[in-house]
Amino acid sequence: xxxxxxxxxxxxxxxxxxxxxxxxxxxxxxxxxxxxxxxxxxxxxxxxxxxxxxxxxxxxxxxxxxxxxxxxxxxxxxxxxxxxxxxxxxxxxxxxxxxxxxxxxxxxxxxxxxxxxxxxxxxxxxxxxxxxxxxxxxxxxxxxxxxxxxxxxxxxxxxxxxxxxxxxxxxxxxxxxxxxxxxxxxxxxxxxxxxxxxxxxxxxxxxxxxxxxxxxxxxxxxxxxxxxxxxxxxxxxxxxxxxxxxxxxxxxxxxxxxxxxxxxxxxxxxxxxxxxxxxxxxxxxxxxxxxxxxxxxxxxxxxxxxxxxxxxxxxxxxxxxxxxxx
Amino acid sequence: xxxxxxxxxxxxxxxxxxxxxxxxxxxxxxxxxxxxxxxxxxxxxxxxxxxxxxxxxxxxxxxxxxxxxxxxxxxxxxxxxxxxxxxxxxxxxxxxxxxxxxxxxxxxxxxxxxxxxxxxxxxxxxxxxxxxxxxxxxxxxxxxxxxxxxxxxxxxxxxxxxxxxx
Numbered sequence: 490x491x492x493x494x495x496x497x498x499x500x501x502x503x504x505x506x507x508x509x510x511x512x513x514x515x516x517x518x519x520x521x522x523x524x525x526x527x528x529x530x531x532x533x534x535x536x537x538x539x540x541x542x543x544x545x546x547x548x549x550x551x552x553x554x555x556x557x558x559x560x561x562x563x564x565x566x567x568x569x570x571x572x573x574x575x576x577x578x579x580x581x582x583x584x585x586x587x588x589x590x591x592x593x594x595x596x597x598x599x600x601x602x603x604x605x606x607x608x609x610x611x612x613x614x615x616x617x618x619x620x621x622x623x624x625x626x627x628x629x630x631x632x633x634x635x636x637x638x639x640x641x642x643x644x645x646x647x648x649x650x651x652x653x654x655x656x657x658x659x660x661x662x663x664x665x666x667x668x669x670x671x672x673x674x675x676x677x678x679x680x681x682x683x684x685x686x687x688x689x690x691x692x693x694x695x696x697x698x699x700x701x702x703x704x705x706x707x708x709x710x711x712x713x714x715x716x717x718x719x720x721x722x723x724x725x726x727x728x729x730x731x732x733x734x735x736x737x738x739x740x741x742x743x744x745x746x747x748x749x750x751x752x753x754x755x756x757x758x759x760x761x762x763x764x765x766x767x768x769x770x771x772x773x774x775x776x777x778x779x780x781x782x783x784x785x786x787x788x789x790x791x792x793x794x795x796x797x798x799x800x801x802x803x804x805x806x807x808x809x810x811x812x813x814x815x
Numbered sequence: 816x817x818x819x820x821x822x823x824x825x826x827x828x829x830x831x832x833x834x835x836x837x838x839x840x841x842x843x844x845x846x847x848x849x850x851x852x853x854x855x856x857x858x859x860x861x862x863x864x865x866x867x868x869x870x871x872x873x874x875x876x877x878x879x880x881x882x883x884x885x886x887x888x889x890x891x892x893x894x895x896x897x898x899x900x901x902x903x904x905x906x907x908x909x910x911x912x913x914x915x916x917x918x919x920x921x922x923x924x925x926x927x928x929x930x931x932x933x934x935x936x937x938x939x940x941x942x943x944x945x946x947x948x949x950x951x952x953x954x955x956x957x958x959x960x961x962x963x964x965x966x967x968x969x970x971x972x973x974x975x976x977x978x979x980x981x
Binding site: 611614615616617618619620621622623624625636637638640642643644645646647648651671674675678683684687688713729732733735736738739740742743760761762763766767770 | 855856858861862865923924927928930931933934946947948949950951952955956957958961962965966968969972973976
């Protein structure tokens with residue numbers, strides 16, 4: 490048991506080191522990454538941004554699994570270099586107590602708290618959405634609920650099975666062609682599960698440096714909106730019409746008087762509307778095919794496999810250095 | 816006012832940090848009135864409330880006919896749902912002969928307005944917004960000048976296109 494604690498210490502330490510490394514690398518490369526992704530098709534950019542957002546949480550466990558791969562496959566190279574710490578299932582390191590154990594405790598406790606907190610927020614959000622749902626809502630289309638409200642509003646609600654909701658106020662205010670654009674945009678949100686993507690990105694991007702994390706999430710939200718605009722433009726066959734609709738709904742939203750005393754006023758400046766309109770007026774970026782993405786993934790795996798051994802070695806080396814300092 | 820770069824190399828106004836802080840502080844001390852008391856609502860209660868809104872006031876028998884029978888539930892169950900609504904302040908009850916008559920305690924418009932306000936006016940990252948994707952973000956407005964510029968640009972493009980294809 491205590492020997493497994495030693496392994497857990499090393500694995501947690503390695504995970505922390507990987508996470509810190511990934512978030513620092515993202516911070517250093519961020520300006521270049523953002524420029525590159527802005528040039529891509531928004532759907533491809535949104536995929537890349539989601540991966541970047543979750544990388545410091547999702548990659549460390551993967552990297553540790555890769556480190557353990559040689560041991561799992563039966564290779565045992567520990568006797569060849571006894572000077573290292575051994576992140577290996579054959580030679581479980583003894584627990585070192587003190588700082589390292591505290592780190593493990595902190596890591597596990599933090600993870601547990603984060604999960605509880607996230608679960609509670611999600612449950613509250615679900616309840617809030619359930620309160621908006623009438624038992625037999627009026628429908629504008631088979632997949633579109635009509636909300637009895639004057640607010641000019643359209644939403645895709647929910648993470649797993651998103652509902653599309655538009656208000657009577659919006660239906661009255663928009664021309665039929667513009668309304669069709671809004672509905673196609675929301676259908677694209679629902680099809681892409683954008684709320685779920687944002688949820689994942691928010692939940693798993695904590696190890697990023699706060700300014701980088703904020704920028705990543707904002708950029709992901711913008712890329713999602715642009716991807717849905719592109720989908721709507723493709724359906725309508727008219728990019729200008731989509732741009733005009735975005736502007737029209739923005740103007741309706743700003744003209745709508747906000748009710749209630751405790752309500753927060755909208756803030757100005759961070760809106761995604763100007764960049765959305767600009768990119769609709771520009772030439773469309775070439776869509777990135779799914780085939781290209783899977784080829785890239787396969788290439789990544791193929792290059793990762795020969796790197797397993799050096800990764801294992803480098804990790805153990807790094808751990809030794811850190812443990813010596815601790 | 817603080818300026819910051821928006822990624823395409825243009826600068827624009829940053830939100831006043833003092834304002835955000837004041838709002839956060841106000842929230843910490845006095846929760847906004849809506850967040851304080853918003854009774855939760857089960858599916859049956861919601862269906863009963865919908866019936867009171869659409870069908871008007873009625874006694875248990877009438878509500879059961881509309882809501883209970885299609886669902887195959889007893890008048891007793893409908894009655895207790897009505898009583899729960901009364902306790903939550905969402906329905907009112909008055910004596911009418913030997914039976915009670917129930918009517919909605921809140922209008923559908925008011926209910927909708929409060930729910931939407933809670934959904935939309937919440938601070939970014941708060942619970943309901945976790946699961947909502949709006950066509951334009953409700954809590955953030957583009958600056959006046961930028962919007963006027965874009966409007967002029969769009970109008971010009973539309974004119975150009977009409978010119979091409981008379």
